[in-house]
Amino acid sequence: MTMKFEEKCGDNGSLVGRNQSYPGEKHQPKGKPITNGEAEFYAKQEANGKCSVPRKSLNMYTWQEIQRHNQEADQWLVINRKVYNVSSWADRHPGGRRVLNHYAGEDATDVFRAMHPEPDIVQLYLKPLLIGELAPGEHSQERHKNAQSSFLQHDVGHLSIFKKSKWNHVMHKFVMCHLKGLSANWWNYRHFQHHVKPNIYPKDPDIDMGPLFLLGDSQPVKYGKKKIKYINYEKQHLYFYMVGLPLLMPVYFNLQSMQVMYLRRYWVDIAWVSSFYIRYFITFGPYYGIFGTVLLIYLVKFLESPWIAYVTQMSHIPMRMSTEENRDWLSTQVLATCNIEQSFFNDWFTGHLNFQIEHHLFPTMPRHNYHKVAPLVRSLCAKHGLQYVNKPMLRAFGDIVRALKKSAALWVDAYYET
The missing domain is CATH 3.10.120.10 (Cytochrome b5-like heme/steroid binding domain)
Incomplete structure (x- = not known):
């Protein structure tokens, strides 16, 4: 009433x-x-x-x-x-x-x-x-939500000293569109969804990789029971090396960005992205010609692709994936993410995204502050019975493949079930 x-x-x-x-x-x-x-x-x-x-x-x-x-x-x-x-x-x-x-x-x-x-x-x-x-x-x-866990967002939020401004907006356009050749709006809308509902079907676009890959426990079973076999998913942990790593940036992200810019009429982004290609052709066209410059663009993206795939996926693919369970903020982020052990190399290699749990809890915090709040987050997780996962980097790389293999086995069992 x-x-x-x-x-x-x-x-x-x-x-x-x-x-x-x-x-x-x-x-x-x-x-x-x-x-x-x-x-x-x-x-x-x-x-x-x-x-x-x-x-x-x-x-x-x-x-x-x-x-x-x-x-x-x-x-x-x-x-x-x-x-x-x-x-x-x-x-x-x-x-x-x-x-x-x-x-x-x-x-x-x-x-x-x-x-x-x-x-x-x-x-x-x-x-x-x-x-x-x-x-x-x-x-x-x-x-059913744990309201006590929300105090961390309020009390530690003062470390998020980085203030958004119109210049941050311009710099984001410059980096994403002019330097990388991708739509800033496309990236924002995709990434915001991932941050607010990580590893939740169908709200997180990062885990919707079908029909190429089946992730988690429920999606493979769903495909298997419906007898869906676009590809032999039993081998997905193997073709991840041939398809997922090298083609994420130059093919999947590139094509999706262009499609979204065109369909949604992101004219500002289209102009910025055009400046990316114009810069390349002015700089390298006289030496390599049109075809050679195009190959150079995709070679750079090809080399970048394994890095971005490993850094972003090692903290999510091996973690819990589910449909909407309407959990509190802390549980939603911690269950879907994991950290990579801190070291000088790991911090440099990942750009401090080895603190993925803290990155998800405090997305506007400068990355160099993550290590300051990590002990507080760890203690809060222990208090509320949440597993705070922190693993070596090489093990994290291997866990991606192991998770894909486990999902493939679930699809096989469901697909061939009589």
Whole structure:
């Protein structure tokens, strides 16, 4: 049953009213806020506890009501006990619509803190979407989630001193599009989904490698029972060396990036990526010609491919994969990731991504800080009975193949089952 309550200042001083605007805030025709200096000033004022707005009534909701709104066209989520209807705004979400849909009907407080380094400014966008609050008798998170584990995200988050800015956005475009020849938007939307729901079918695109590879325990059985055999999956751990390692970057990522840019009309990314190819042809065309320059581009990507495949997959493929279990943030990230032992070489070779658990818990934290929070994360995992996996690098490389072989055996058993 929906109840009403009076508007008040939130715990951090922010308002919880519906359809309110900050002084100085403008709107585009579609309703997307455009912030200016005055609006940001008000956001910071409210974050400091200054609140003097008349009281209004808002709805209060139970988790049972909220969880019904988990469809693509009807999405509610909860942040800090506030209920937001993001259905009409999802297409304008900078992280992509699917990220919001993955948390529809759930508590998104921890993932919100992890992915937004400046939450006070984000409040400008949240205000018009606010429709109510959790009823007083409701838990802050769904009952089966471990709410105690979320304190780490709040208490250690101060180490995430790196602030996002328009220059970070430009640099990301420059590195991804101009230096690597890949769409920055494509990478963002794919990678954000991986971070919020790692190793969860079908929400993590990184584990959807069919029909080439079958991963985890459930996907091979599903294919086997349906008698699906695009390739002889019994040998997937062998052709991983011939296909997965050398072709991930020059073929799979390249083609997918181009497809997404074209279908979604990412004109800015198309212009940036065009500058990547123009630079190559101007620099090397006079020496190698058009065909030779194209070969050079793909040779560089071919050499990079095994590195990116090993560094990204050794921490995920051997770990737990499942359908949505609606776990708390800490459990979701730790069960799907593992670390590689720290050493000078490992830190350099992986770019500090050997601390993959910490990278997933604190995605906006500078990587050189991961080793500082690792002991805290390890102790928290021990407290809550979560296995904190830390292994040698060579063993991690081998675990990729062993995991693929195990999945292949599950497919064989299901496929030939009479």
